[in-house]
Amino acid sequence: MLLLPTGMVAPTQRTLPEFTLERPVSAADAVAAGASPGAVYAQGCSDLFAQFREGLSCRTLVSLERVPELRAVEWDGTTLEIGSGIDHHTGARDPRVREALPGLAAGWGSIATERIRRRATLGGNLMARRTRYEMSVMLCALGAELEFMTPDGTALVSPASLWDRSEPPGGLLRTVRIRDVARLWFGYERSMRPLLTVAAAVREGTVTMAVGSEYTRPYTVAGPLGTDPAELAARLPDAVGDAAGTARYRRHVAGVLLGHLLERRTAEEETSR
Ligand SMILES: Cc1cc2nc3c(=O)[nH]c(=O)nc-3n(C[C@H](O)[C@H](O)[C@H](O)COP(=O)(O)OP(=O)(O)OC[C@H]3O[C@@H](n4cnc5c(N)ncnc54)[C@H](O)[C@@H]3O)c2cc1C
Numbered sequence: 001m002l003l004l005p006t007g008m009v010a011p012t013q014r015t016l017p018e019f020t021l022e023r024p025v026s027a028a029d030a031v032a033a034g035a036s037p038g039a040v041y042a043q044g045c046s047d048l049f050a051q052f053r054e055g056l057s058c059r060t061l062v063s064l065e066r067v068p069e070l071r072a073v074e075w076d077g078t079t080l081e082i083g084s085g086i087d088h089h090t091g092a093r094d095p096r097v098r099e100a101l102p103g104l105a106a107g108w109g110s111i112a113t114e115r116i117r118r119r120a121t122l123g124g125n126l127m128a129r130r131t132r133y134e135m136s137v138m139l140c141a142l143g144a145e146l147e148f149m150t151p152d153g154t155a156l157v158s159p160a161s162l163w164d165r166s167e168p169p170g171g172l173l174r175t176v177r178i179r180d181v182a183r184l185w186f187g188y189e190r191s192m193r194p195l196l197t198v199a200a201a202v203r204e205g206t207v208t209m210a211v212g213s214e215y216t217r218p219y220t221v222a223g224p225l226g227t228d229p230a231e232l233a234a235r236l237p238d239a240v241g242d243a244a245g246t247a248r249y250r251r252h253v254a255g256v257l258l259g260h261l262l263e264r265r266t267a268e269e270e271t272s273r
Contacts, residue, residue: 073091087119142184147175194215207227213240
């Protein structure tokens with residue numbers, strides 16, 4: 001058995017150490033299997049192979065493919081819940097997601113390639129915790145909750161908190177919940193990717209903007225609807241800048257893209273009248 005130290009990149013997955021494969025059929029069994037030392041969850045595996053090449057060690061691979069609970073979507077006219085095991089293709093086309101938040105369906109349907117979208121899941125996108133993956137940017141603006149199942153019970157965390165720790169939170173990400181959807185408008189702009197992408201949510205007179213980029217974690221700012229987009233973008237922290245784009249430039253671009261999104265919202269409102 002060959003174990004690679006974390007951080008060392010192997011050119012091929014042939015260097016994978018041997019592991020046991022578990023294929024639970026319920027979320028509860030998946031939590032139990034995932035609690036064993038060295039257990040790693042697998043959904044679409046579109047990121048996992050890169051992690052193995054980067055040195056991730058795994059004693060037990062817990063495949064989530066046979067857990068139907070993780071592919072449930074629930075929409076009661078107020079709260080939208082999206083199971084972590086939904087792939088990008090299915091999620092973006094789901095009629096409940098499209099009815100509840102058409103802007104989320106459009107943004108979600110625009111990420112990755114056709115081949116990856118049919119395999120890669122919402123949960124894997126979030127739990128891979130790579131700054132270049134976009135679902136956490138959208139979910140930060142939406143104020144979503146992530147529900148984890150652990151052997152000790154259920155834990156709710158914000159998408160931003162995924163970036164506040166050096167290790168991923170333990171447990172199984174079961175679902176993503178977005179509340180008060182009826183009063184919510186959402187739009188996503190990725191035309192300036194990889195420099196930055198902007199998600200905007202408008203709820204009860206407040207605009208929340210989340211800005212992500214290929215290289216930095218998402219940052220969120222909020223203010224009253226009607227605030228100059230440039231003024232709102234000016235509140236982004238200095239950490240929004242890096243070697244690929246200064247904070248000043250990123251704030252400028254974020255303000256322009258937020259302005260476009262808010263114009264789109266106004267146009268949609270006028271059309272629906
Ligand atoms: C060519 C290519 C292009 C891409 N382009 C984009 C893009 O434009 N935008 C974008 O946002 N993303 C993009 N991606 C990333 C893609 O969206 C992610 O790789 C994908 O969503 C991961 O999902 P998965 O189901 O394959 O996860 P996996 O690879 O199976 O797992 C990823 C990680 O999540 C953990 N995990 C998975 N499910 C759970 C769970 N329920 N609970 C706890 N932990 C879990 C796994 O243990 C692993 O650490 C691209 C990927 C590729 C390969």
